[in-house]
Amino acid sequence: MQEKTVQLETNSHPRTLDTVITQRIIESPDHKISFAEYMELALYHPLYGYYASSSTQIGAAGDFFTSCHLGADFGELLAKQFAQMWELLQHPSPFTLVEMGAGQGLLAVDILTALQRNFPDCFACLTYVIVERSPTLIQAQQHQLRQFLAAGTLIDWCDFADLPSSITGCWFSNELIDALPVHQVVLDAGQLKEVYVSVNQQNSQTQFVEVIGDLSTPKLAEYFDFVGIDLQLPLYADGYRTEVNLAALDWMTTVAAHLQRGYVLTIDYGYPSDRYYHPNRLGTLQCYFQHQHHSDPYRHVGQQDITAHVDFTALVKQGELSGLNSVGYTKQALFLMALGLGDRLTALGQSPATEARSIQEILRHRDALHNLINPLGLGDFGVLIQSKGVESTVPLIGLMGEIANTQKN
Ligand SMILES: C[S@@+](CC[C@H](N)C(=O)[O-])C[C@H]1O[C@@H](n2cnc3c(N)ncnc32)[C@H](O)[C@@H]1O
Numbered sequence: 001m002q003e004k005t006v007q008l009e010t011n012s013h014p015r016t017l018d019t020v021i022t023q024r025i026i027e028s029p030d031h032k033i034s035f036a037e038y039m040e041l042a043l044y045h046p047l048y049g050y051y052a053s054s055s056t057q058i059g060a061a062g063d064f065f066t067s068c069h070l071g072a073d074f075g076e077l078l079a080k081q082f083a084q085m086w087e088l089l090q091h092p093s094p095f096t097l098v099e100m101g102a103g104q105g106l107l108a109v110d111i112l113t114a115l116q117r118n119f120p121d122c123f124a125c126l127t128y129v130i131v132e133r134s135p136t137l138i139q140a141q142q143h144q145l146r147q148f149l150a151a152g153t154l155i156d157w158c159d160f161a162d163l164p165s166s167i168t169g170c171w172f173s174n175e176l177i178d179a180l181p182v183h184q185v186v187l188d189a190g191q192l193k194e195v196y197v198s199v200n201q202q203n204s205q206t207q208f209v210e211v212i213g214d215l216s217t218p219k220l221a222e223y224f225d226f227v228g229i230d231l232q233l234p235l236y237a238d239g240y241r242t243e244v245n246l247a248a249l250d251w252m253t254t255v256a257a258h259l260q261r262g263y264v265l266t267i268d269y270g271y272p273s274d275r276y277y278h279p280n281r282l283g284t285l286q287c288y289f290q291h292q293h294h295s296d297p298y299r300h301v302g303q304q305d306i307t308a309h310v311d312f313t314a315l316v317k318q319g320e321l322s323g324l325n326s327v328g329y330t331k332q333a334l335f336l337m338a339l340g341l342g343d344r345l346t347a348l349g350q351s352p353a354t355e356a357r358s359i360q361e362i363l364r365h366r367d368a369l370h371n372l373i374n375p376l377g378l379g380d381f382g383v384l385i386q387s388k389g390v391e392s393t394v395p396l397i398g399l400m401g402e403i404a405n406t407q408k409n
Pocket of ligand 1: 051058066067068100101102103104107131132133134137160173174175176179180
């Protein structure tokens with residue numbers, strides 16, 4: 001048994017969530033919980049979890065920002081892709097867009113505004129469904145979308161389990177899968193073991209400690225066979241540690257079951273399995289607190305975001321098992337450029353400053369567009385598109401950049 005003792009921050013906030021997690025650990029067999037259970041509580045405990053406590057952590061004033069915090073361009077370009085999907089599906093009505101993990105609702109507003117303005121026929125057929133597990137964020141989303149709601153736009157909030165299994169449209173998410181709780185595993189004397197969280201209570205101080213034990217479920221070892229990774233010595237060194245996102249596989253299965261005809265569009269940080277589980281990469285767990293990132297999930301408990309990158313190979317394979325076809329995988333930079341981001345940059349370069357639009361605003365807008373395609377940042381995100389029951393062979397606009405790239409090589 002190996003332990004890594006981690007001193008809890010004592011100056012962060014009332015230690016309520018620490019107490020809740022400690023209690024859960026004490027009541028659990030062998031006084032330990034899986035890292036996935038720890039992450040689940042830290043992020044989603046209904047009262048004290050990171051996503052339950054307040055809706056202000058995302059954005060310029062919060063802990064991290066996402067593509068939709070850089071302005072409306074991201075949502076407008078996505079709207080163009082959704083409108084083409086509607087056409088390729090032969091103009092279904094209702095055409096359902098399901099956004100899962102909608103944060104503060106900014107992306108929903110940008111997409112709905114762009115569809116209404118630029119693709120009114122598609123907008124007229126639209127039902128917009130949000131699947132969100134944080135009640136605090138649902139309130140924020142309802143506030144953001146109040147004008148659309150007042151005007152009678154069909155917007156619904158639904159539990160994952162309660163969705164109808166007959167959706168025609170597109171199921172999409174931005175930075176959802178990286179927020180699902182992951183298990184942590186480690187190679188210990190050539191054996192795959194699991195990292196658990198336990199507590200050490202000494203001198204009236206509580207410390208979370210990591211404990212290595214047998215796998216809590218055989219699915220963890222099966223996962224590596226599933227994605228074609230052989231964690232053998234000496235290629236993988238003893239102590240090699242990484243994450244496994246079993247929740248993403250369940251998510252993919254449920255999404256596929258609910259989709260009758262249409263697409264699944266997933267945007268997130270991540271890589272295919274061979275890059276994700278490269279012997280030199282020791283895990284991808286990242287924590288975000290006030291725009292600083294680090295890798296200690298036991299700090300600022302309930303006050304910081306915890307994420308792990310997405311294994312896109314696992315999503316593709318699980319999708320195929322569940323009846324989805326892989327339409328294409330590309331990077332966010334190529335995806336947005338194919339949808340017209342480059343034209344926006346060119347137009348900005350040619351637009352003179354006016355009284356209505358100062359030079360500072362033009363520069364700010366240009367920076368935002370560059371950030372969306374920055375190869376060292378958001379531009380390197382993966383974009384996976386899968387489909388079910390789509391007959392058209394017309395390429396999706398967002399994947400044209402990838403197709404051109406592949407043909408060049
Ligand atoms: C990192 S935030 C991304 C928010 C937003 N998509 C954006 O780009 O700004 C993750 C979002 O996923 C939500 N979420 C996480 N797990 C979920 C689940 N199982 N069902 C629904 N929403 C979930 C969180 O509450 C939060 O809204």
